[in-house]
Amino acid sequence: MKRLDLVFSERELEPMLKSLEKSNVPGYTVTKHVTGRGPERVVSEDMEFTGLGANAHVIVFCEQELLGKIKENIQPLLNYYGGVAYVSEANQL
Amino acid sequence: MKRLDLVFSERELEPMLKSLEKSNVPGYTVTKHVTGRGPERVVSEDMEFTGLGANAHVIVFCEQELLGKIKENIQPLLNYYGGVAYVSEANQL
C-alpha cells in the first residue's frame, strides 16, 4: 500500500477533501493549524487570526492504483493555490 | 527501523499509550485534535465540543522485532473502537 502526504492552505481543505472522496479513497486523516514554508511563501501562526488560515496536513493510506486518479483530481488545486504532495510505501500493521 | 502510524479516537488515547508502553516501545509522539474519515465514520472538529473527541495520531519509531508484540497488544483496541495502523520503513538520521 501507499501513504500520501498532502500539505496545503487550510482554506482549500474542503474542496481538497471533496476531491479525495471523488477519487474513492478509503479514508483520510487531517491535521489543521500546521505551519511551514515552501520555496516562496511562509505560512505562520499569526495568519490564522487574519483569517488567511494556516496549512492543513492530510494523510491518505490507499492502494497504489488510486494514486493516478487522486493526482488527476487534486493537481489543479495544488497548482492554483500551492501545496505539496508526496508518496511513500506503507503496509497495514 | 520501522515507523508505525496509528490513528484512532482521542478517547482511547490513554489505554492505547499504556498498551504501547507495555510493548516496551522506546518512545512515541502524539498529535491530538486530528480529524478524518474511515470507511464508515466521519470524525469532525465539532465532536470535540460534545466530548466525543476527535482522533489522535500516534507515531512510533521502533525496531522491527517489536511490531509483533505491539500488534498483539493494540489490535483488540483497534477492533473494538475502530482506528488504523500502518507501518513503513525509517532510519535514524
Place this chain on the structure above:
Amino acid sequence: MKRLDLVFSERELEPMLKSLEKSNVPGYTVTKHVTGRGPERVVSEDMEFTGLGANAHVIVFCEQELLGKIKENIQPLLNYYGGVAYVSEANQL
C-alpha cells in the same frame, strides 16, 4: 527523495528552523502542541501552561544530498536539548 521527521521541544523550534534554512531545505512543515515520550522524558500537555512547551514535529521533504548538511547543522541541538530525527523514502506524487 527523502522525508525527514524531527520531533523536539517547541522551545527549540526557532533555532531548529534557522538551522534547516541554513541547510537550504526547499521547505518544511511544522506541527506544534505535539506531546510524547522518549526513553527518559515525558512531554505532556500541561507543560504548555508552565511555559516549558510541548514538542514540535517538523517534516522536511528533500533530496538525499541535503541530509548530510542537515545532520551536521541540527545534531548539536538534538544532543543538547533532546529530540529525534528519522529518515524515510518519499516521492513526489
Place this chain on the structure above:
Amino acid sequence: MDTSLILQNVLTPPILFFFLGIIAVALRSDLEIPAPLPKLFSLYLLLAIGFKGGLELQKSGLGGPVLPTVTASIIMSLVIPLICFFILRIKLDVFNSAAIAAAYGSISAVTFITAESFLENQGVPFDGFMVAALAIMESPAIIVGLLLVKLAAPKERPAGRKMRWREILHESMLNGSVYLLLGSLFIGLLTAAFNPTGVEKMQPFTGKLFYGAECFFLLDMGIVAAQRLPSLRKAGSFLIGFAVFMPIFNAFIGVFVAKLLGLSPGNALLFMVLCASASYLAVPTAMRMTVPEAKSSYYISTTLGLTFPFNIVIGIPVYMGLVNRLIPVAS
C-alpha cells in the same frame, strides 16, 4: 396557538444569535468559532449554572417542593428512556435504540438556561433549586441505557464488548460535564452557607456575564446544529419524526407530573423542559465508550440537530402555553 409567545421568544438575543449561527452555515459563510473556544463557554456555563443553583438551594433548603421535585426528576429520567427505547425498537436495533433512549432521558443544560431566560423575560418567577433537578437527571438515564444494552443485546456480543459495571458507573457519574455541574452546585451551596462575601465577589463572573456568554455560546450551537442537519437527513424520516415528536410527548408527561407536584408555573415549565430536552454532552460520551455499536451520528444529529433547536425556538413557548392553560398561578 402561542405564536405571540414564540415571537417573543425568537426576538431575544440568545435565540437571535442561535439563528445567526444557523444562517451562517446555510449561506456557507466561513464564520467559525474554533476549538477549544466553544469548550470555554460550555465549561463556563456549567460552572455558573451550578454555582448559582447551589446558592439558591442553600436558600431554599430541601423542604417544601424541593425533595419531591428532585425525586420526580429522577423517576422521569428512568422512565423516559424506557418509553423511548420501545418506540425506537420499531425501526432500530438494540444498540442504537438504547443509546438514543439514554440521550432523551437525560437533559440539555443550554435548553434549560434558555428556558430560564425566557421566564425572566416573561416576568414569570421560578426557583433556583430546579438546577438540582437538572444536575441529578444525567446519570440515571445513562445507567438505564447501558442496562438496556446489557439485557437486550444479542447474546453473541463478543467478549471484548462485555459491559463492565465499573466503567458504566464511572461514565455516568464522573463524566466531565456532570461532575463540573454537580461540583459547582456543591461549591455554591458551601459558599452561600459559610462565605457570603465570596458570593458577592463571584457575582460579576457567574451572574452579570452569564447572559452575554450564553448568546456567544448559542451562536456556536447554531453553527454546530446546522452542520448536523445533513447527517440527520441520512438518518431517515423515522428519526426525524422521533426528534420532534418525543420532546412534545415528554413535555406532556412533564406537565402532568408538575401539576401533581403542585409546582408553580415557572418551575413547571423548567420541569417540562428537563423532560423534553435531550443530552448531547454527557450521554454521547458515555455511549461512545460503552456501546461502540451504536452510530454516534444517530444520537448526535437527533439531539443536537433537531431536538435542541426545536426546543429552544418553538418548544419552550409552546410548553409555556400549556403551562398557562394547565397550571394555576399560586396566589
Place this chain on the structure above:
Amino acid sequence: MDTSLILQNVLTPPILFFFLGIIAVALRSDLEIPAPLPKLFSLYLLLAIGFKGGLELQKSGLGGPVLPTVTASIIMSLVIPLICFFILRIKLDVFNSAAIAAAYGSISAVTFITAESFLENQGVPFDGFMVAALAIMESPAIIVGLLLVKLAAPKERPAGRKMRWREILHESMLNGSVYLLLGSLFIGLLTAAFNPTGVEKMQPFTGKLFYGAECFFLLDMGIVAAQRLPSLRKAGSFLIGFAVFMPIFNAFIGVFVAKLLGLSPGNALLFMVLCASASYLAVPTAMRMTVPEAKSSYYISTTLGLTFPFNIVIGIPVYMGLVNRLIPVAS
C-alpha cells in the same frame, strides 16, 4: 502640531498595551498569546461592536445624517480603491495593486474602536450609527478590487484562475467577520426594538467588558504588527511610503466629505478613520482565495505592520487636530 493630543492618546491603556506587545517582539521576549485566543477577542469585539451599533441605530433611525453618511461611506469605499490602484500601479503589477487597493478601501474595526475610545477620553460626543458605516464599507472595496483584476489582468491568465462571480460576491458579503458584524448589528437593532430587558442583560458583556478586552486584543495586535515589520522591510520603500502616506491622504478626503455632510466633530473623526484605515481581516481572506497571484505578505504587512500602528498611535490624534481646525462644533 498636535503633540499634546498624540501624548494624550498614547497614555491610554489600549495604546499602552499595544506598545507592550511591540516592545515584547523588539526585545525578543517569549510573550505570546497562542491561537485561537486572539480569535476569541476578535470575535467578541465584532459581536459587541455590532450589537452596540444596532442599539444606537434603532434609537437614531435612518433619518437625519444617517442615510447620507452611510451613502457617502459606500462611495468612499468604491473611490478609495481606485485611487490606490492607480498609485500602486506605478511600481506593482495588477494583482498586487488590486489586492492592496481593496484593503485600503475597506476598514479596520479595531482602528475604529480605538478612535471611539479616544473620543470618549476627550469628551467629544459621537453617534452610534457610525458603526453602520463601518459594517457597510467592507464589501464594496472587495468587489472593486476583484473587478480591477477582472478588467486589468493580462489576458493570458490560465483558465483555472478565471474570476467566478458567485465566489466574489460570496467572499465579499459572507466573509466571517463581515457577517458577524452585520448580523450582530441586526440583532442589536431587533433587541432594542422588541426586548429592552435583553438590552440591559447584554450590557455587562457587550458594554462593561469591552474596554478591557480591547486592551488585551491590542496587546496581541502589537505582537502581530511587530512580527510583520521584517517582511515590510523586504517589501521595499515604495510600499512603506504608501502605507503611511495613503491613510493621511484618505483622511484628508474624508474630512472634506465630512464637512460637506455637516457631520459633528466626533462623527467626522470616525468617518476619517474609516477612510484612513485598511482591512487586515476580511479583505486578505477574499484576496487569498480569488487572487492567488498577489503576495499576501504585501497586503498584510502594509496594513497590519504599518498603517494600523500609524493610525492608532499618530493618525487618530492628528486627524482630530484637523477636525478641530476644519469642523465647527454644533451649537
Place this chain on the structure above:
Amino acid sequence: MDTSLILQNVLTPPILFFFLGIIAVALRSDLEIPAPLPKLFSLYLLLAIGFKGGLELQKSGLGGPVLPTVTASIIMSLVIPLICFFILRIKLDVFNSAAIAAAYGSISAVTFITAESFLENQGVPFDGFMVAALAIMESPAIIVGLLLVKLAAPKERPAGRKMRWREILHESMLNGSVYLLLGSLFIGLLTAAFNPTGVEKMQPFTGKLFYGAECFFLLDMGIVAAQRLPSLRKAGSFLIGFAVFMPIFNAFIGVFVAKLLGLSPGNALLFMVLCASASYLAVPTAMRMTVPEAKSSYYISTTLGLTFPFNIVIGIPVYMGLVNRLIPVAS
C-alpha cells in the same frame, strides 16, 4: 493551632474550586480544561494583577515602607536560593539543586492573589504596592540559580553547554510572564497618573471579573497539581519533605524580616507568602533552556504538585496565625 483560619480559607470559592480539580483527577473524571484555555486565564491574571498593582503604586509612591520592602524582597530572592541550594546538595547534583533553588527563591503569582483574597475575606487591609515586590522577585532568583551552575558545575561540562550570559539575562528579565506582569504594572502606573477615566473603564475587566477568573484558573491548577503527584512520588521522600518544609522555613524568615521592616499585618502576610511560594512559570522555562541537565519533573512536581497546594490550602492561614502572634496591629 489555626484550624479555624484553615477552615475559613478552605470554604472560599477559589480553594473549593482548587479541590474540585484535585478530586476530578483522584476520581479519574474526564473533566479537562484544554490548552490554551489555562493560558488565557494565566495571561489575564498577570495582566490584571500588574495593572492593579500599578494603580496602587502610583497612589502610594515610593515613600514610606515601599522602597525598603522592595529592597528586602530582592535580597530575599537572592538569599533564599542559596539556602535552598545547600540543603538540596545533600541529596541532589548541582544541576537539579540549582534549578530547584531558583524556583523557591522566585514567587508564585497565584499563591499571592490567593493570599490577597484571604486577607480581603478576613477584613485585614494590605497595600497594593506589594505587587511591585511580587514583580521584582522573579529575575534575581533565576540569576542566582544560573550563577550557581556556572560556579559549581563540574568542569567537564561540554562546550555546547557553556552558560551564555546574554541568554541568562534574557531568560530572567524577558520571560513572557515576568514581562507581562512588569509591563502591566507600568501601564497601570501611567494610566493612574495621566488617564483617570481609563482606570475606571478598565475596572470591570481587571477588577470585577478577577475573583471569578481566579476560581476558574484554580480549578485548572487543581487538575494540573494532582496530575503532578505521581511523578512527585517518584522523586522520593527527600524532595517531598523539602517541598513542605522549605516554604514553612522561608515563611519564618519572612515574618521576622517583615517585623524588622515594620510592615502591617496584611503586608507581612503577603511578604511571607512571597518568600514561601515557589515559581512554576518563569523559572522552569529559564531552567529548561539553560540547564537541560536538571530534570524538569523535579522542579515542576515539587513546586506545582506540593508546595503550591500546601501554601494556598494550609500555608496561608498558618502564616496568618504567625502574623497574628508576632506582628502588632498598627493603631
